[in-house]
Amino acid sequence: MTAPSPQSDTRLPAYLRLRDDIARRIAAGEWGPDDLLPSENKLSAQHALSVGTVRKAIQQLVDEGLLERRQGSGTFLRKPAFDATLFRFFQAREADGAPSIPSSRLISRTRVTAPAAVAAALGTGDVIRIERLRCLSEQPFLAETLYIPAARFPGFEAIPESEIGPLLYPVYLDRYGVFVARAEDEVRFGTADAATARRLGIAEGAPVALIERLAFAMSGEPVEWRIACGPADRFRYRSRIG
Amino acid sequence: MTAPSPQSDTRLPAYLRLRDDIARRIAAGEWGPDDLLPSENKLSAQHALSVGTVRKAIQQLVDEGLLERRQGSGTFLRKPAFDATLFRFFQAREADGAPSIPSSRLISRTRVTAPAAVAAALGTGDVIRIERLRCLSEQPFLAETLYIPAARFPGFEAIPESEIGPLLYPVYLDRYGVFVARAEDEVRFGTADAATARRLGIAEGAPVALIERLAFAMSGEPVEWRIACGPADRFRYRSRIG
């Protein structure tokens, strides 16, 4: 076959068109996380391109973190695990210093009209609001409020809590085919309001770090807006420049 | 010539050895910022490699941000301009919203013994301490304390203030041949001590953001430790994930 999918825009180089084609097929859910993609040979035959061109296209997707190559085995779709990136911002470690994924406690799931700023970011005001608390060793340290478009996640508010793990993105993928590929974070400082302070067990007005996130599906469509709030003294962020 | 420089360690692939060789020559100062490197043809002839292999080596250095390719012109050494990255963390904009490099006021330069943590990071306790204040429209908004190894920057404390611009890294490069290639930032929150509060014109104990930076020369040697302190309400950081 010669990929009858919607031809990439203009007269772009072949390796870019192939890259976009593969990305589109990933977005369409043709392969699931950790699935094996066709080999370079197969792809080059299917698209009537040389292996070198195919490698160049794949390499870009590897650089973007979408794919993973294993010499001798094949090329695999990577499952993005960047729910954990939120915790780059906080010291989320057990007492023994081992990093771990905090447990989640869902507080509420309600269909509401989104605040103006959130509606603007998501492109719709018809959303489901999720409130949850992240805990480490039974100790709450991060309060989150999330909004997801009701049209994109129908019935989410009715999913039994037992079927929702500590991470949400796998749920989005498994139940709704929404593959969160990219996110934008913004970090600010502020003070805790009464409700948040109560949940976190800190004083009202205590300094907190606020992390806003807008997450996008592979298609570029925004699929989740969230704000996380944690005590400022646990905040710590490292970055490498250059 | 066939590059008599210290051969790269083991039996690594040729493109990696070439990459390291070029990086070493950059570190040795063979080319200055914005200089033109030898063309792919010349490099392939000099090292007895094919053009494809040379391109692969160069591409890695481009990905790392060291080099810049301009089709039709050549490959150039990029001058890192990441003093500005500090201000990714703060809203450093003029009243009209235009981003700008804040002015600097040097408060002191003294040869001192570094605090233990700093000495550990720099590998020596014999340092020069620099205190300065970054201002925007005459309004101070960032207080910095820097430590640089006295042995690496002899006489820095005696350079006339008029010869030091708003950015320090160009001074390091021009006067001491120290090319800052990489840095690690760590962001925390805290409260202002008396001296800092006075300098910034805020209340003692007011919430502040603290950015610690350890900067490295191309050789990997640490050359500067600094801590910057600014009011938390001006802090704002954006990042893109995925």
Place this chain on the structure above:
DNA sequence: CTTCTTCACTTCTATATAGAACTAGTTGAC
């Protein structure tokens, strides 16, 4: 059952080559 060998398949490295696309300077026409 365990261990070793073989084999098919994969990605990885490297070469050689051809032409397209682009840049910057020089030359020539007017």
Place this chain on the structure above:
DNA sequence: GTCAACTAGTTCTATATAGAAGTGAAGAAG
């Protein structure tokens, strides 16, 4: 002097090919 055409040099795209290196499973040897 001005502008267009040409040219030498550069990176970029793409192909074809060969063998090295690594993987995983199947089969042989003990």
